[in-house]
Amino acid sequence: MGVELLTTTRAFRRRLDLHREVSRADLLDCLDIAVHAPSGTNRQPWRFVVVQDPELKRQLADYYRRGFGAYLSARTPRPDQLADLASGRYLAEHLHEVPALVVVCALGRPPAEPSALRSASFYGSIYPAVWNFMLALHERGLGSTMTTAHLVYEREVAELLGIPGEATQVALLPVAHLLPGAHKPAPRRTPAAEVTGWDGWDGPMPKRQS
Numbered sequence: 001m002g003v004e005l006l007t008t009t010r011a012f013r014r015r016l017d018l019h020r021e022v023s024r025a026d027l028l029d030c031l032d033i034a035v036h037a038p039s040g041t042n043r044q045p046w047r048f049v050v051v052q053d054p055e056l057k058r059q060l061a062d063y064y065r066r067g068f069g070a071y072l073s074a075r076t077p078r079p080d081q082l083a084d085l086a087s088g089r090y091l092a093e094h095l096h097e098v099p100a101l102v103v104v105c106a107l108g109r110p111p112a113e114p115s116a117l118r119s120a121s122f123y124g125s126i127y128p129a130v131w132n133f134m135l136a137l138h139e140r141g142l143g144s145t146m147t148t149a150h151l152v153y154e155r156e157v158a159e160l161l162g163i164p165g166e167a168t169q170v171a172l173l174p175v176a177h178l179l180p181g182a183h184k185p186a187p188r189r190t191p192a193a194e195v196t197g198w199d200g201w202d203g204p205m206p207k208r209q210s
């Protein structure tokens with residue numbers, strides 16, 4: 001795996017091929033790479049639910065759209081966020097057409113009394129697996145976007161897919177082959193040198209970002 005894979009793996013939405021099936025073999029290969037991620041005390045808390053049934057996808061996408069709509073109506077986007085939100089809207093409208101929707105869960109529930117340590121341990125033990133999965137997909141010419149909007153309806157989705165109450169959903173990953181397109185690094189506002197302090201915090205506290 002090269003640096004290029006790391007810098008060009010990004011939120012793929014409009015480039016998802018909605019008409020080409022994704023095989024279970026490809027999904028399992030990539031999930032096998034996901035489960036090589038690190039986790040606190042090597043708990044390996046991941047569970048995955050792959051949804052390919054059209055009716056289940058339709059219902060899952062409906063919950064996603066409602067969650068995404070609520071998220072959109074609660075915020076005023078910055079001008080530099082408009083393009084991302086437009087492609088977010090595209091994904092929301094087409095989610096049920098994406099060949100596979102992978103719901104990623106972590107065994108257990110987030111800490112009831114969150115502390116920095118417990119929260120980091122809970123979520124930090126699952127998101128590296130999500131990222132491994134996204135990198136593995138991209139390496140094979142598939143792609144995804146990390147999404148969380150459906151979590152507004154976590155309970156309803158748990159019921160729909162038979163996910164037990166002791167498991168926590170953390171992401172919904174739409175998976176498809178990628179349509180041909182540019183292979184550019186994801187743009188970022190600041191180079192690392194501007195967000196790095198040496199031997200201590202460097203620079204003023206930025207304004208809170210939405």
Ligand SMILES: Cc1cc2nc3c(=O)[nH]c(=O)nc-3n(C[C@H](O)[C@H](O)[C@H](O)COP(=O)(O)O)c2cc1C
Binds near residue numbers: 009084146
């Ligand atoms: C925790 C998290 C939650 C996200 N939730 C959503 C989501 O619900 N819907 C969506 O379209 N994108 C979602 N994204 C994708 C981000 O919008 C995307 O990663 C970001 O804009 C950078 O995109 P880029 O790598 O293509 O530049 C989420 C990303 C993260 C890390």
